[in-house]
Amino acid sequence: MHIAIISATGMIGKPVTHELRKAGFSIRIIARDVDAARRLFPDIEIAAGDLRTTASLVGPLQGIDTAYLNLSIRQTEKPADFHTEEQGIVNLIEAAKQAGVRRIAYLSSIVMRYQDMDGFSWWVFAIKQKAVRLLKASGIPYTIFYPSCFMESLNTTQRVGRFVLQIDLLCVRAI
Numbered sequence: 001m002h003i004a005i006i007s008a009t010g011m012i013g014k015p016v017t018h019e020l021r022k023a024g025f026s027i028r029i030i031a032r033d034v035d036a037a038r039r040l041f042p043d044i045e046i047a048a049g050d051l052r053t054t055a056s057l058v059g060p061l062q063g064i065d066t067a068y069l070n071l072s073i074r075q076t077e078k079p080a081d082f083h084t085e086e087q088g089i090v091n092l093i094e095a096a097k098q099a100g101v102r103r104i105a106y107l108s109s110i111v112m113r114y115q116d117m118d119g120f121s122w123w124v125f126a127i128k129q130k131a132v133r134l135l136k137a138s139g140i141p142y143t144i145f146y147p148s149c150f151m152e153s154l155n156t157t158q159r160v161g162r163f164v165l166q167i168d169l170l171c172v173r174a175i
């Protein structure tokens with residue numbers, strides 16, 4: 001299977017790319033910063049592509065069986081900005097159709113399912129829910145992952161000194 005990874009330079013994308021390669025898959029990284037991607041993965045094929053435009057993705061997706069996405073909404077993003085998990089996914093779906101990609105795999109999050117529960121609402125979760133709806137309506141077979149927490153986060157966003165922030169699903173419900 002030939003997999004295109006869009007987001008191999010990201011926190012979760014890096015280890016996922018290494019593991020997919022170790023597992024023996026043929027990989028092409030599609031990155032907006034080709035040099036940065038090459039520094040991380042000197043032995044993997046890398047193509048330039050940006051989720052902001054469909055046209056930049058069609059060529060790099062040629063011959064690909066599965067496009068794999070580890071996208072995020074960064075803390076600096078505002079609701080009216082471009083979001084990779086919104087317009088970026090629309091562009092990716094269109095490019096995937098043009099290139100004949102057979103499956104899209106997308107890393108989502110279990111926590112976003114608590115949107116609208118007990119009055120809780122966050123625009124970030126609304127976008128993540130929309131991403132799932134877009135993929136399901138795309139007509140392209142899909143695989144969507146709903147993880148809770150990755151170990152990679154423990155030393156970054158979840159660690160403050162000797163404390164680790166752990167929000168489990170029961171706590172989110174109670175809040």
Ligand SMILES: NC(=O)c1ccc[n+]([C@@H]2O[C@H](COP(=O)([O-])OP(=O)(O)OC[C@H]3O[C@@H](n4cnc5c(N)ncnc54)[C@H](OP(=O)(O)O)[C@@H]3O)[C@@H](O)[C@H]2O)c1
Nearest residue numbers: 007009010011012050051070071072109147148149150153
């Ligand atoms: N951390 C956790 O414990 C956890 C738990 C559950 C779910 N998740 C999910 O994991 C997902 C991934 O998170 P992450 O922290 O790995 O994200 P991240 O580090 O912010 O990585 C985002 C990736 O998207 C790429 N990207 C951004 N804009 C792009 C564009 N216009 N075109 C093409 N690529 C673009 C980035 O490339 P550049 O290097 O060029 O910026 C980067 O590789 C999140 O959606 C989150 O919901 C995480």
